[in-house]
Amino acid sequence: xxxxxxxxxxxxxxxxxxxxxxxxxxxxxxxxxxxxxxxxxxxxxxxxxxxxxxxxxxxxxxxxxxxxxxxxxxxxxxxxxxxxxxxxxxxxxxxxxxxxxxxxxxxxxxxxxx
Amino acid sequence: xxxxxxxxxxxxxxxxxxxxxxxxxxxxxxxxxxxxxxxxxxxxxxxxxxxxxxxxxxxxxxxxxxxxxxxxxxxxxxxxxxxxxxxxxxxxxxxxxxxxxxxxxxxxxxxx
Numbered sequence: 764x765x766x767x768x769x770x771x772x773x774x775x776x777x778x779x780x781x782x783x784x785x786x787x788x789x790x791x792x793x794x795x796x797x798x799x800x801x802x803x804x805x806x807x808x809x810x811x812x813x814x815x816x817x818x819x820x821x822x823x824x825x826x827x828x829x830x831x832x833x834x835x836x837x838x839x840x841x842x843x844x845x846x847x848x849x850x851x852x853x854x855x856x857x858x859x860x861x862x863x864x865x866x867x868x869x870x871x872x873x874x875x876x877x
Numbered sequence: 878x879x880x881x882x883x884x885x886x887x888x889x890x891x892x893x894x895x896x897x898x899x900x901x902x903x904x905x906x907x908x909x910x911x912x913x914x915x916x917x918x919x920x921x922x923x924x925x926x927x928x929x930x931x932x933x934x935x936x937x938x939x940x941x942x943x944x945x946x947x948x949x950x951x952x953x954x955x956x957x958x959x960x961x962x963x964x965x966x967x968x969x970x971x972x973x974x975x976x977x978x979x980x981x982x983x984x985x986x987x988x989x
Contacts, residue, residue, distance in 0.1 A: 868921040
């Protein structure tokens with residue numbers, strides 16, 4: 764399984780600001796994903812981060828609000844832009860295993876927007 | 878529409894009692910089903926997947942295509958099994974493969 768780290772682990776931000784979350788994997792992976800887990804809710808896929816091209820966003824999520832970068836096969840960033848209290852969530856990065864359909868998850872970034 | 882349903886938000890059992898965490902799914906193709914577990918203050922981790930047909934930590938889950946279910950079972954619960962359990966489905970959606978669709982989760986509390 765892949766070892767995934769995320770930075771920051773948590774942050775408290777002011778309304779209207781932006782936060783960039785980093786995801787680092789210890790091996791090259793084809794597919795990286797960003798999920799959101801709102802308080803008391805399940806995980807919802809935000810987008811698939813594609814290396815060398817634009818991310819693929821799920822319904823309800825747009826690039827202007829959640830820009831994603833994927834400069835190489837081991838790293839991705841998710842930015843939460845112009846934050847509001849409704850963006851308070853845990854944001855998780857996940858990767859797909861090289862030879863399986865299994866996804867492995869990072870520890871998450873707990874974001875609180877005041 | 879693809880959907881995963883976990884009808885119980887909380888399941889409380891006594892140590893040594895059998896456990897069954899329910900999961901039903903809706904999917905038009907041939908899905909991959911998974912159970913993920915999140916222990917207190919730990920990251921989400923894979924518990925088992927239906928393709929492997931394995932038993933992990935005493936847990937098993939059988940895919941029942943007729944009932945579209947993938948219930949998680951353990952004959953004798955242990956206190957260390959207390960955690961949040963998520964059922965998840967992987968399938969191809971709008972050309973995007975491997976999207977995981979999660980249920981809302983069931984909190985398993987094993988009482989001493």
